[in-house]
Amino acid sequence: MRFEAAIYRELLPDRNAVNPDLYCRQLQKELLEFFCFTTMRDHSWITTISEKLPELWQTPKDVLQGERLVNISLCHVAARQADNDNKMSFLWKLYNEKTELLERRSGASCSQVFSLDPKVIYTHKITVQLTMASSDMEDAEYYTEIIEKSSKIDKVYWLASVGDSFSSGQGNPDIPVTRGKAAKWLDETCYRSSKSFPYQVFRKMTNKSSALSFFACSGATVDAGILSKNGQLDRLEKVMKLRDDPPDVLLLTIGGNDIGFTDIISMMQQGSSLEQSFDMRFFYVSHQIDRVATKIQELKIPRVILITYYDVTKNEHGVVDASCGLFGQVSLSNLQQAEKKILRRLNQLLIKKAKKYGWITVDTTEMFRRNGLCSNHGSLIRSRNESLTLQGNEYGSFHPNEEAHRKISEMVLKVLENV
Known part of the structure; x- marks a missing residue:
């Protein structure tokens, strides 16, 4: 939900006094969720009042606490008319x-x-009637002006994330x-x-007012x-029942722990053959993927990415390489066997399933x-030493680093722009 910075821009006495778009963007960087439009000398804004991270919808309670105050x-009009010694009254209609x-x-x-309900948000129109009376006359003259502005307050765009340590970060x-x-x-137990x-x-x-249900958890399998019970899709369903609506998009990573990535890496480090x-x-x-797909269909989630x-195996030449010593x-x-028999085959299976169920694929190959x-x-990819330095344990080894997540997020955003 947001009002554009240009809502009352034409009412500014000095259009060059401030760059409203730049000002709003700066505020958005500093606050969790900050939407603003510009007045004459000060700035009014739209914000949310709730507990820490109000944009995270992990439970039904989080949604109920998401009160939106507009x-x-x-006041810039009032200030301008005050100089003319006019008295003003306002009639506000929403x-x-x-x-x-x-x-x-x-x-x-x-x-x-x-106060707007975050669950049902429409295009709202604000009508303000200003009645001004000149106080320097015995018989006051009244002047009424109607200022009517329509502004699109977007329905909250709801993202959900389900999956394993890849998604959790x-x-x-x-x-x-x-x-x-x-x-x-964000969550130590799940390494979110x-x-x-x-x-x-x-x-x-x-460009959207958004909320995130972030359920992905390190170590998660389908079962x-x-x-x-009380798993990721179960928790998502509870939030959906309160919202009476599914998320707009579900981001999904699945299969890595079910195929046994951790066990396979351990086998390789011990020198066991992968023949x-x-x-x-x-x-x-x-x-297992079919079971998850069935549940997603039951929940009627319209879009799954x-x-x-x-791939942890390739060097700068695109060749499988174990010579750097980081694989133990x-x-x-x-x-080479792991890349061919497991990773490549798993991704082929995922792409096949996505096509079968109408999911959108973001291919990181x-x-x-x-x-x-x-x-x-x-x-x-995070190395063992990097994991020890950053988080004090080895659990982050063989996972995408921060730059990788940034790149993947850009790929997902491009997909969302076209759907």
Whole structure:
């Protein structure tokens, strides 16, 4: 929900006195959620009043606390007329998109604060009637002016994120370990980070008023985290019931933990051969994805964006490379087998499932093709030492770094621009 900076721009006595768009953008950087329009010498704004991070809808309670206060001001007009020794009164009317009168107020105050329901937000029209009386005459002359402005207050664009450590932002704490103090996260249990691509997508949606249900959790599998009781989709459904509406977009990463990425990496580091067949694992993962798809269909979520998994294996030449020592005891042959038999095959399965269920795919293959762990041209993968330094443990190893999440967020935003 936002009013454009230009709402009353034509009423400014001095149009060159301030750049309203620049001013608003600066305020938006400094506050969690800050929407403004310009008056003469001061600035009125639209903000939210609730607990920390009101834009995160993790529970039904979060939605209920999302009261939106709209502050509309014509004090610049009052100030201008005060110089002429005029007395003013105001009649404020708030309409919805059907031109139905929602609220009517009157009085001498040159600004009003309206409370809007975040669940049902329309295009609103503000009508202000100014009645001015000259006080320097025995018989006061009255002049009435109607100022009527329509402004689109967008329906809150609701994003949801479901998935594993890839989506949660594992490896990228909000605040790294400093002077013996533990790293800080949006959610420490799930290693959810504000540097993750779902959160970055949400924060970069400057043309929309948006909310994020950030349920992705490190270590999540379909059975333990996504479809389990009180799991990610269960929690999302509870918020949906209060909203009586599904999220506009669901960002999804799935399959990495179900295929057993962690176990496979551990096997490789111990020198075990990967010559075995993974057919049964992929049969199982395929079934698990189908189960998640069925649940998403039941929830009637209109748009799902599936992000394919990142490739840790390639150097700057696009060749599988284990020579940099960052893979521990993993042999080149095992790493080649892992890239071919597991990572490449899993992404092919994900793309196939996305096509089957009408999901949109964001394919990260090209992005990581020359930026794996051993790349000399800017690796996009966290090493073990980096993880220890940043978050005090090894859990962030072999995960995309902050720059990777930034790039993925840009890819997702481009998709959203076209849907």
